[in-house]
Amino acid sequence: MTLGTKTIDRRLVVLGAVVIQFALGALYAWPVFTPVLKEAGWSKLDTQIIFSACLGTVAVVMIWAGRYMVRWGHRRLAVGSGLVLGSGYVLAGLLGGTSFPVVVLCIGVIGGIGIGTGYMVPIAIGMRWFPDRRGMIAGIAVAGFGFGAMGWVKLAGEWGLLIETYGLDLTFIFYGLAFMVLVLGGSTWMIMPPEGWRPPGWTPSLAAASVPAQREYTNREMLRTRQFVLLFLIFIVSGGAGLMSIGLMKLYPMEALEASGLSRGEASAVAGTAMAVFFSIANGLGRIAWGTIGDRIGPLRALMVMTFSQGVMLLLFTSMAGNEMLLYCGATVIGFNFGGNFALFPSITASTFGPNSVGHNYPVVFIAYGVGGIFGPILGGVLGDLGNFPLAFTLCGSACLGGTAVIYLFWPRSVQET
Numbered sequence: 001m002t003l004g005t006k007t008i009d010r011r012l013v014v015l016g017a018v019v020i021q022f023a024l025g026a027l028y029a030w031p032v033f034t035p036v037l038k039e040a041g042w043s044k045l046d047t048q049i050i051f052s053a054c055l056g057t058v059a060v061v062m063i064w065a066g067r068y069m070v071r072w073g074h075r076r077l078a079v080g081s082g083l084v085l086g087s088g089y090v091l092a093g094l095l096g097g098t099s100f101p102v103v104v105l106c107i108g109v110i111g112g113i114g115i116g117t118g119y120m121v122p123i124a125i126g127m128r129w130f131p132d133r134r135g136m137i138a139g140i141a142v143a144g145f146g147f148g149a150m151g152w153v154k155l156a157g158e159w160g161l162l163i164e165t166y167g168l169d170l171t172f173i174f175y176g177l178a179f180m181v182l183v184l185g186g187s188t189w190m191i192m193p194p195e196g197w198r199p200p201g202w203t204p205s206l207a208a209a210s211v212p213a214q215r216e217y218t219n220r221e222m223l224r225t226r227q228f229v230l231l232f233l234i235f236i237v238s239g240g241a242g243l244m245s246i247g248l249m250k251l252y253p254m255e256a257l258e259a260s261g262l263s264r265g266e267a268s269a270v271a272g273t274a275m276a277v278f279f280s281i282a283n284g285l286g287r288i289a290w291g292t293i294g295d296r297i298g299p300l301r302a303l304m305v306m307t308f309s310q311g312v313m314l315l316l317f318t319s320m321a322g323n324e325m326l327l328y329c330g331a332t333v334i335g336f337n338f339g340g341n342f343a344l345f346p347s348i349t350a351s352t353f354g355p356n357s358v359g360h361n362y363p364v365v366f367i368a369y370g371v372g373g374i375f376g377p378i379l380g381g382v383l384g385d386l387g388n389f390p391l392a393f394t395l396c397g398s399a400c401l402g403g404t405a406v407i408y409l410f411w412p413r414s415v416q417e418t
Contacts, residue, residue: 025148057112059370081118082183240372
């Protein structure tokens with residue numbers, strides 16, 4: 001790979017992708033702010049509306065970014081992503097971080113625009129530089145997104161004590177500036193390989209996971225296939241279940257742990273560790289692991305295993321949240337499986353509708369994640385205000401098991417079947 005007069009190893013593309021996604025992973029750090037906002041008078045539903053607004057914005061903006069990625073340039077989109085995301089958080093801090101309208105606009109909408117603009121850049125570029133390991137590279141490219149949650153949660157909480165020391169407003173400002181620096185730095189290596197480039201010694205016929213798609217599909221052609229409909233519905237279920245879990249991973253365990261006899265401070269510390277350490281680390285590792293598994297056994301089979309195990313764990317989680325060790329185990333499995341979505345769905349999209357078209361096709365598939373991001377957290381917030389967090393996990397777990405059955409029973413053998 002050449003950048004000006006310098007030759008750069010393709011592994012630097014991976015480094016740039018992880019750095020960018022680490023900053024964009026601020027999305028999953030939202031639960032660390034919810035206890036502070038509740039103390040400021042917000043309802044549980046209010047806290048989840050911000051999360052859902054950001055997720056929905058990300059999904060919609062990704063479609064625009066996918067269509068204009070080539071015209072605008074990958075690096076330019078990445079730079080714009082960092083500037084917009086960072087500006088949203090800085091404005092939230094300057095205008096009042098506990099004001100609901102301010103936070104909806106600045107973090108929910110402006111922050112969502114920033115994340116949606118840059119999210120596909122590392123994935124699209126990574127898959128082109130690593131056609132021999134698409135699933136694995138998709139997982140690595142977005143692993144930083146999962147690990148970012150842990151870093152940003154802990155920095156604001158017990159490691160950095162930013163909220164306790166400086167307050168919510170200054171924490172938002174600091175985060176916004178950090179996001180800008182990281183994304184702009186990672187964008188240095190967001191450049192496509194030369195046309196027709198292949199890794200030395202690799203040919204498509206020798207790939208561990210060959211591409212079954214007969215041609216590259218346009219958005220319109222993809223939308224007409226049964227595979228797209230099924231993939232979309234399963235992503236809604238799987239993504240929505242994970243996002244519901246993220247939104248409640250601190251609130252629900254805190255209540256369950258207090259009911260088991262822990263003080264509020266002890267319950268908060270345990271629940272925070274479950275979210276910021278166990279869930280977040282597993283979320284990042286799951287993206288790499290499930291991508292690698294998908295390369296070996298096929299991404300569709302891997303998705304069936306993932307949705308089944310996720311459904312079972314969500315059903316069991318209601319009896320685990322009140323015990324510290326079981327909570328850590330449950331958070332790890334749910335986070336690990338949730339991370340797999342972001343390696344397997346782009347890989348399935350590439351193998352089914354064409355690897356060179358993933359940049360504009362996957363954002364359309366990703367709308368399902370936005371839909372799940374609306375119904376999942378809102379469902380959790382509404383049931384939480386009604387005093388029934390367990391029902392939210394039960395419903396989402398059952399839906400994941402239904403998704404497994406849908407793949408097994410109805411997925412066509414060829415992309416031409418509609």
